[in-house]
Amino acid sequence: MSSATRYNAQETESKWQEVWASRRTFEACEDPDKPKYYVLEMFPYPSGRIHMGHVRNYTLGDVIARFKRAKGFSVLHPMGWDAFGLPAENAARDQKIHPAEWTYGNIANMRDELKAMGLSLDWSRELATCHPGYYEHQQKLILDMFEQGLIYRRESWVNWDPVDHTVLANEQVIDGRGWRSGALVEKRKLSQWFFRITAFADDLLEALGDLERWPPQVRTMQQNWIGRSEGLTMSFEICGREDTLEVYTTRHDTIFGASFMALSADHPLAGEVGDQDEGAAEFIAECHRMGTSEEAIETAEKKGYNTGLRVAHPFLEGKELPVYIANFVLMEYGTGAIFGCPAHDQRDLDFARKYELPVVPVVIPSGTDSASFSVEDEAYLETSDVVLGNSEFLDGLSVEAAKEEIANRLTSVGKGERTVNYRLRDWGASRQRYWGCPIPVIHCEACGIVPVPETDLPVELPDDVTFDKPGNPLDEHMAWRQVDCPNCGQPSLRETDTLDTFVDSSWYFARFCSPRAEIPVDRTAIDYWMPVDQYIGGIEHAILHLLYSRFFMRAMKQCSHLGFDEPFAGLFTQGMVCHETYRDGEGNWLYPEEVSQGSDGKSVHVESGLPVVVGRSESMSKSKKNVVDPSSIIGRFGADTARWFMLSDSPPERDLEWTDSGVSGAWRFVQRMWRLVDELKDLAGPVDAVVQDGSVGSAGELRRATHQTIAAVEEDIEAFRFNKAVARIYEYVNTLGGWSPGQAGDLSSADAAALREALDTLVQLVGPMMPHLGEELWQVLGHETLLADTPWPAFEAELIEDESVTIGIQVSGKLRGTIELARDTEEEAVREAALAHDNVRKSIGDRAVRKVIVVPNRIVNVVL
């Protein structure tokens, strides 16, 4: 290697990728002599190309996987494909290509792209959820769960496009209209399959407390999502009728402030009113045009319809409350009916102002006169330092005491029941679509719902389908649908709903432990590998995917497939990859490569030379064209450069700004590493050089830097602070570049050995981040082993602390100077040195020193 040679990333990277593959370096095995470590990144949807979000995700995981490997763990690091889902059907419709062909083509391409990244993946375990070899086991799990009562069927609402005659996903509903037809979307009731996730609500909530290596905010989000509340179910007598209206509330203390009742449009009583009252029917229909998402409901203008019905206030003789149907009450939560207390709930207040209903404050700040306290445009939400008022026998009580009193009084007369309620709803898993896992049941007129016998699994999707008609092609495929009932033998029909793709992703990590087993999971393998030690993915999955997976493990445990509850011991949520956005004069989005810097530094369109409007940086998305293709970056600079850039600068949990200059900085560092090792390798001692003890002189100085860097990088990797690990490596390279040994020419044996240790260490530290460069330099340094098989260097504790410290001196909190002292200098000596400092004396002047605060090895503050 001559010093004129530049590092050839493309050649070197494919060389080492072939070596790792042929030696099966990263194939996992259940080694009983080693601790195991299961690293998993969220598997990708095979959209066709990898994007920068994938590059970031898999780089983070690969650093951990390679680092843990070097630390002596038996590592499992697999990869697969979340391969069912809507886009394949859209492609089928738009491009006349079969979903399977489209999906497997995309997988083939993305596999190549991922392989070019040099990830330490065990490709022998690859799986795709759309493959019958995967979903037949999922069908087995579904049968078992059905038997256990964990899956059931009931009616629920879907978004219905009345023109296309098809069910729409929430994202396909835009401003209340179907995305293709433009027709106003209706809600429609269908019989659908549900997972009984609410059966585990308490356990899913309780167990969050033990997930110590999860981000606290994710645990909080899940906790709020499950939304356990302790409240009261109250019965209100409906005036002039025999029946009652049931209401769930957590604010029964505010009952004397109640001024109306509100029913969900789907409440049976609302339906009853609608049957006789055209206005009510029209209002209910309007509610049904709102779409099914909670967001749509919550952000819509609050509206109601007065049914004319009234209920009796439970404590105020003769007081009656009007009953409205309201568009903001959810049938799925509580009893689908509420009492409205406008003074202490913003939504109720807005509603009351609109329909001119009374607003009576019943919770008032302590020490305030209840007659003078009023609520105007903002509901009063405080519950501490308050007392009840305008509330008869509750007056003067705290919120808690008032709740107790109301609950006691109502339960004793059978008009109330203390109830624990959850916001969490059962998981609706039916999809009226082709490209998903078939639900293995048969509908028989005589026997009802009959599970497909296990021996008949898998129920495979038929290949011969077309997408020219709207709706689910399975409904039209009579040859596939018609089967004899396994029970009575009569002609019957298959279920045509397929499963939500969240089901596929709720257990794939378990399947990775034994991907070719003839049962869903092999107990020996799963007991060895699970749980996943480090799971890595986007924050957007903080609730649903993770909660469903946690449920699935519990359900599989109940079906005796495995013996644990929690799938992910450690979780890391990464930020997004962002890029500036560009638009031309007409507002059309432009790709980054269509934009260049003009001579005056302003951005112009490459072809036309016209000015370009540079927008703020946003998450990379195809629709805004602010995307950079990973393959072109890897093709130009190599995977190591892309990986290094991903790890530098931005902390991984935060959004990362993709910049060309950042990439070229990473590229320059690759070259710098290469040159540095090239220049110094002949000065370094032999591979087996023995470092000499002691921390003095040029060798000692270098060894100190080496061991400090090992300790820092190791700690930063363990804590997912890769940007800091990178910064430490930069500092170390700066140190190495500027290091002057004790003698020029032939180094002393101490210097040569220290340099050998330093170069080896540098390459080892960089290895998990830039594995190809690491492997190449390892070879250049004369090693005959693979870096990938080399243990992580151990640091020597006595070398990592500096002997002297710099101590800042403040006068009244303002820095006035620094002093250099031996570490752990006596407090009195520090104090004297601080007070002797020229500028400090000047700042103090002739004022009296009241106090001197000395923080050892840190700072001195002179208080005047």
Added chain:
RNA sequence: GCGGGCGUGGCGAAAUGGUAGACGCAACGGACUUAAAAUCCGUUGGGCGUAAGCCCGUGCUGGUUCGAGUCCAGCCGCCCGCACCA
């Protein structure tokens, strides 16, 4: 609307309640070169000052503390999720 987060130089950022801006990028000055690229050296939060040094500065307004980017309260802006996108 509800729930969760984030906000520090020109930019990405660092900082167990203890010297704000490590490290990188960009920019500027210099060396090398016929020239460019590459590389190397230096400067770089703002203001004042020849200098020593001083003043200001972590989204905004307050509070706690000897000391606040960090803790507390309220606001502003942006991002993620809201159950059929994955």
